[in-house]
Structures are given as structure tokens and as C-alpha cells.
Amino acid sequence: MTTxxxxxxxxxxxxxxxxxxxxxxxxxxxLDNLDDGEHFIxxxxxxxxxxxxxxxxxxxxxxxxxxx
Numbered sequence: 001m002t003t004x005x006x007x008x009x010x011x012x013x014x015x016x017x018x019x020x021x022x023x024x025x026x027x028x029x030x031l032d033n034l035d036d037g038e039h040f041i042x043x044x045x046x047x048x049x050x051x052x053x054x055x056x057x058x059x060x061x062x063x064x065x066x067x068x
Contacts, residue, residue: 014047015060022051022058031058 021027031053034040039052041063048063 011047011062014044014049015062018042018049018051019058019060022060027058031056 022030034053036053036055039050042049042051048065050061050063052059052061
């Protein structure tokens, strides 16, 4: 099993943490309100994430926002 400290970048840790949370019991309510293929954008103070429901599970990816 991979631990969060094994990820090399901060982005990998954030994606792993939100993936684990949303696919766990506490995130079930969020996923239950999405249909397969639907997504939402989640923004933290440092990252913008796209969360998509695929085959009943959350798939989290980083959205890179260009600096203006």
C-alpha cells in the first residue's frame, strides 16, 4: 500500500488525498449525487482539481491554470 509520503510532488499528494477521501465512506454522499461521467471543479488555496465520476469512483486530476 502506498502512503502519502511516497509521492514526489505536492500535486501528487493532493490528488491522492482527495481521491482517497472521495472514494471512502465520507465522500460517498458526494459521489452518490453525480452520474457517471459528470464532474465538478474543486479549488483549494493552492490547487484547482477536476473530480470526475467514472465507473462509480472519483477520478481526481489537477487543472493547471496559466499565470497571467
